[in-house]
Amino acid sequence: MMKKLDLTRLDLMDALDLAILVEQEAMERYEELVAQMREHRTEEAASFFHFMAKAEAKHGADLLTQRAKLFGKAPRRVDRSLLWEVEAPGYETVHPFMTLREALNVALDAEVKAYAYFAEALKLPLTPPVKKLFEELLQEEIVHQEMVKKELAKAPPEADTTPEDFADEPVAQ
Numbered sequence: 001m002m003k004k005l006d007l008t009r010l011d012l013m014d015a016l017d018l019a020i021l022v023e024q025e026a027m028e029r030y031e032e033l034v035a036q037m038r039e040h041r042t043e044e045a046a047s048f049f050h051f052m053a054k055a056e057a058k059h060g061a062d063l064l065t066q067r068a069k070l071f072g073k074a075p076r077r078v079d080r081s082l083l084w085e086v087e088a089p090g091y092e093t094v095h096p097f098m099t100l101r102e103a104l105n106v107a108l109d110a111e112v113k114a115y116a117y118f119a120e121a122l123k124l125p126l127t128p129p130v131k132k133l134f135e136e137l138l139q140e141e142i143v144h145q146e147m148v149k150k151e152l153a154k155a156p157p158e159a160d161t162t163p164e165d166f167a168d169e170p171v172a173q
Contacts, residue, residue: 033089045102108149
């Protein structure tokens with residue numbers, strides 16, 4: 001396993017593994033957000049986060065298939081300790097009782113963050129196969145951003161409420 005992530009030293013297998021881990025991390029985070037939103041009965045946000053979890057899972061599965069075709073069962077040298085929130089929404093961006101519009105904005109910010117990650121990586125001296133993969137991932141992030149923007153355009157405007165409007169009053173013990 002690699003101890004420190006140096007993108008310039010990645011070969012194509014390592015780059016695919018990194019991309020798979022990015023998608024897995026994002027999928028798992030969206031699944032956490034689904035549970036949190038359902039706990040607070042904000043089903044529109046939960047449904048959208050569920051949609052995003054499935055999209056991240058599908059992209060990860062596609063990358064895993066590509067890796068298997070190229071490298072079979074070769075052991076992974078890149079692990080999750082080498083990345084943090086490349087595409088996963090930050091915990092600080094969510095709160096109970098989120099509206100659909102807020103959930104969409106969280107997802108858009110995550111896609112923009114992933115785009116920025118790969119855009120910065122492409123400034124490095126990468127091997128041609130890794131550069132090509134990162135260019136494809138960058139384009140995928142643009143597609144994801146456009147998809148979220150279309151959903152945002154269809155989403156109802158925000159109501160004049162705040163999360164505190166839904167919070168229960170403290171109960172005396």
